[in-house]
Amino acid sequence: MTRRNFVCAGAAAAGCLSLKLEADPLNLPVGFQVYPVRDLIAKDFAGTLKQIAAMGYKTVEMCSPSGYANSGFGSLVGMKPGKLRDVIESAGLRCVSSHFQFSEMKEDTKGRIDFAKALGMKQMIIASLGMPKGATMAEWVRAAEEMNLLGEKTKKAGIQLGFHNHDGEFEEIDGVLIFDALMKTFDPQLVKNQFQVSVIRLGFAAPPLFEKYAGRFISLHLMDWSAAEKRLVPVGQGGVDWKALFAAAKKGGVKNYFVEMGMDALKESYPYLHSLQV
Numbered sequence: 001m002t003r004r005n006f007v008c009a010g011a012a013a014a015g016c017l018s019l020k021l022e023a024d025p026l027n028l029p030v031g032f033q034v035y036p037v038r039d040l041i042a043k044d045f046a047g048t049l050k051q052i053a054a055m056g057y058k059t060v061e062m063c064s065p066s067g068y069a070n071s072g073f074g075s076l077v078g079m080k081p082g083k084l085r086d087v088i089e090s091a092g093l094r095c096v097s098s099h100f101q102f103s104e105m106k107e108d109t110k111g112r113i114d115f116a117k118a119l120g121m122k123q124m125i126i127a128s129l130g131m132p133k134g135a136t137m138a139e140w141v142r143a144a145e146e147m148n149l150l151g152e153k154t155k156k157a158g159i160q161l162g163f164h165n166h167d168g169e170f171e172e173i174d175g176v177l178i179f180d181a182l183m184k185t186f187d188p189q190l191v192k193n194q195f196q197v198s199v200i201r202l203g204f205a206a207p208p209l210f211e212k213y214a215g216r217f218i219s220l221h222l223m224d225w226s227a228a229e230k231r232l233v234p235v236g237q238g239g240v241d242w243k244a245l246f247a248a249a250k251k252g253g254v255k256n257y258f259v260e261m262g263m264d265a266l267k268e269s270y271p272y273l274h275s276l277q278v
Helices: 003-021 035-043 045-055 081-090 102-107 109-118 137-156 178-185 197-202 206-212 242-252 263-275
Strands: 031-033 059-063 094-100 123-126 160-164 191-196 217-222 224-226 231-233 256-259
Touching: 031 035, 031 256, 035 045, 035 263, 045 081, 045 263, 059 081, 059 256, 081 094, 081 109, 094 102, 094 256, 102 109, 102 123, 102 137, 109 123, 109 137, 123 137, 123 217, 137 160, 137 178, 137 191, 160 217, 191 197, 191 206, 197 217, 197 224, 206 242, 217 242, 256 263
Parallel strands: 031 059, 059 094, 094 123, 123 160, 160 191, 191 217, 217 256
Antiparallel strands: 224 231
């Protein structure tokens, strides 16, 4: 080997090492959810996206403007899907997923699917089933069956429907965990789960669920939990075992993940995730 070839080979190896050391978990781009920064988005949609993209984030999960008009996204309602996509992509981001209200999906299924396709989405996530306090298990199951019907329609359009859990699904009714009942009812091909990592504070860590329901998860919402401080903290600063979580996420079927925290926590979370080797 000549000196020139040796130097080039060494540089290439160093480049590969550098790339490896900076690989994002699961070799998937790090994304964020817009809900925690909705106040900033209402004031300056394009500027807020550019600011977060400058931190290193590559994908964004939106909230449907029409479904979340009263939750901080009213300023985007009049913006056509093509314009929304232009603003997102001009910031250097891709929109692969969005949250939708259960009610808007049922009332205007075709319109919501058309909206998602115009933005280039591959996933549509129902953020909540909107169950009242004290709902019976039969009511939860009936809602899950309605999700299956919606999932048939999104699948025909080439989009995967997902369900985003909150704390309520990790309560029991007559000794049965609501989350388990939903997963039993959801058609595994039609409805996947977007897992909210924060339920670790309720005693439900992600890895056992990913093992139990292998292939049933589509994405994650990331935030860390400090048991000592009893509060959510930036990713990597709490008690979540992220290496174990992402290793199990492969079996769970996870295709992407989004940090769901405010601006300061987004900034603090990215370097940890970007350097995490899984």
